[in-house]
Amino acid sequence: MNTLSFSISYQTFDSLDELNASDQTLCKKSEEALSTSYSPYSKFKVGTAILLADGQVVLGSNQENVAYPSGLCAERVALFAIGANNPNAVIKTMAITAFTNNFKIENPVTSCGSCLQVMAECEKRQNSPIEVLFYCIGGQIIKVKSVKSLLPFGFVEDRLGAG
Template sequence: MNTQNFTISYETFDGLEELSETDQMLCNKAKEALASSHSPYSKFKVGTAVLLADNQVVLGSNQENVAYPSGLCAERVALFTIGSNYPNAIIKSMAITAQTANFKIENPVTSCGACLQVMAEYEQRQKSPIDVLFYCIDGKIIKVRGVKSLLPFGFVEDRLGG
């Protein structure tokens, strides 16, 4: 038996003013995306902004459905929009934020496993890492270089691709 360890490197910031102008813009766009959230059941809005290599920004927000499994997270809404409309686009970075009227969110909200798996596949397809910003409005920000560090055992099977 061998014991293995993972080390995850990430950066933390106390507020938007510590970020680059591009990262600030992306976090603000993620906050703007909250406006299109359809979350009447959870009242938990999530917004995502994805920056493409051509500097275009694609937004996504969570979309709930009364049949709960039929909803979709903000990250996948944005990524599947890119896959459908810009299939050859390269994703540079993305920002995710959340908001609810029910309580104050005090720490950055991170992506669920399903979203991480989709993010990892886009990263694998483009053969370059995606920077991910988890943005707590009026609070801390976590920045990760590459989805693989968040999902080290993500499902990858190259032989399925053809």
């Protein structure tokens, strides 16, 4: 038997003012994306802003459906839009935020497992890390340098699709 461990490094910031200008802008863009959230059932809006290497910013928001499994998270909405419209784009940074009128969100909201798997696939596809900012409006921001640190045991099977 072997016992192994892993650890991740991440940064925390107490406010937007502590971020560099590019990250501040991306967080504000993720707030803008909240306006297109379709969340009549949960009343929990999620917005994502993705910075591409060419400087373009792509927004996504959660889209619910009365048949709950048929909806889609903000991260996947934006990532799939990039894949469908600009499949060779290189993703540099993602900012993710959330808002609800039902309660005060006091900590950054992180991505679900399905979104993390899709984010990891994008990182693998482009063969370069994607920085992620989890942004709590009016509160803390968590920044990681790579999706891989968020999903160290993500599903990978290199033989799929080969030959």
